[in-house]
Amino acid sequence: MQRDWVEYFRAPNSSKSSSLVLYYAGREKCLPGHQFGPAVRAQYLLHFILSGKGTFHSGNKTYSLAKNQVFMIKPGENTYYFADRDDPWEYMWFAFDGSEVVTILQNCGLLGDDPVSSYTLDDTLIAAFQDTITQMEMKTENEYMLLGNLYHIFGHLSRNRYADDAAISSICLQHALNFIRNNYRNDIHVQDIARYAQVERSYLYRLFINEFHESPKQYLIQHRLRAATDMLTHSEMNIAEIAYACGFNDPSAFCRYFRERTGFTPKRYRTIDGDRTLSYVSDEKQC
Numbered sequence: 001m002q003r004d005w006v007e008y009f010r011a012p013n014s015s016k017s018s019s020l021v022l023y024y025a026g027r028e029k030c031l032p033g034h035q036f037g038p039a040v041r042a043q044y045l046l047h048f049i050l051s052g053k054g055t056f057h058s059g060n061k062t063y064s065l066a067k068n069q070v071f072m073i074k075p076g077e078n079t080y081y082f083a084d085r086d087d088p089w090e091y092m093w094f095a096f097d098g099s100e101v102v103t104i105l106q107n108c109g110l111l112g113d114d115p116v117s118s119y120t121l122d123d124t125l126i127a128a129f130q131d132t133i134t135q136m137e138m139k140t141e142n143e144y145m146l147l148g149n150l151y152h153i154f155g156h157l158s159r160n161r162y163a164d165d166a167a168i169s170s171i172c173l174q175h176a177l178n179f180i181r182n183n184y185r186n187d188i189h190v191q192d193i194a195r196y197a198q199v200e201r202s203y204l205y206r207l208f209i210n211e212f213h214e215s216p217k218q219y220l221i222q223h224r225l226r227a228a229t230d231m232l233t234h235s236e237m238n239i240a241e242i243a244y245a246c247g248f249n250d251p252s253a254f255c256r257y258f259r260e261r262t263g264f265t266p267k268r269y270r271t272i273d274g275d276r277t278l279s280y281v282s283d284e285k286q287c
Helices: 101-107 123-137 143-183 190-197 201-212 216-235 238-247 251-262 267-271
Strands: 004-009 021-029 035-040 044-051 053-058 060-068 067-072 079-081 092-097 117-119
Touching: 021 123, 021 143, 053 067, 060 067, 079 216, 092 123, 092 143, 101 143, 123 143, 143 190, 143 201, 190 201, 190 216, 201 216, 201 238, 216 238, 216 251, 238 251, 238 267, 251 267
Parallel strands: none
Antiparallel strands: 004 021, 021 092, 035 079, 044 067, 044 092, 053 060, 053 079, 067 117
16 A cells, blocks of 8 residues: 655745745645654644544644644644554645744634644635645745635634634533523522633623623523512512522512512512412511
């Protein structure tokens, strides 16, 4: 069995721009167990896994990778990687550098402690890679077309990163909502919600403002008031009991919040609700 691979280098002194420079690019369907390295690179190098599996070693960390993942090698890093013996990977790669690279990689989420990211494989990404390789193979590379292809590839990574961020935000928000629904009866605070969702209070605040246009504290109060409204309609508990049952430590504060939300005191709301005419002696001295 022979290796199925191709790699091409830029023509020397062909760069018109130092903001982003392509040095070489290639594609390979590896043989089982094929290994590269240990090696140190002079430029940044990105590998996009098209299929199969393999292992990437960087520093003291080892990553088991598969289809639709990308791994990055930084200049000066000692790395090596090898294909799985049962399901060897196929990948595309390109080496690059330039004054804009740090900003670009930050926007793609590739400059943290983890040099691995995910991407969505589509025809436009493959076409950008293939056009780059073809231009270099035919020695017809055009600086602006190559840069266009590179920016398209980075744009693809950036789009996936923000999609991932949106998914993470959605998960954090759902954890926060579940915590509120399961614990609103207890003496919980915003910090408790943030701790459960594993986010900072400021980040939790932004999530709620973006989604509900109210703070986590406001949302918690509103959730408690909705529960209280249901109790006023369907139970015979007195006002103080309902306040405590919904997580309010102070019945007078509960009455104030309830009136601000509905325009009625809890007692008046219970009296006029539907066709029910409920009047409780025990409520007479309550709000």
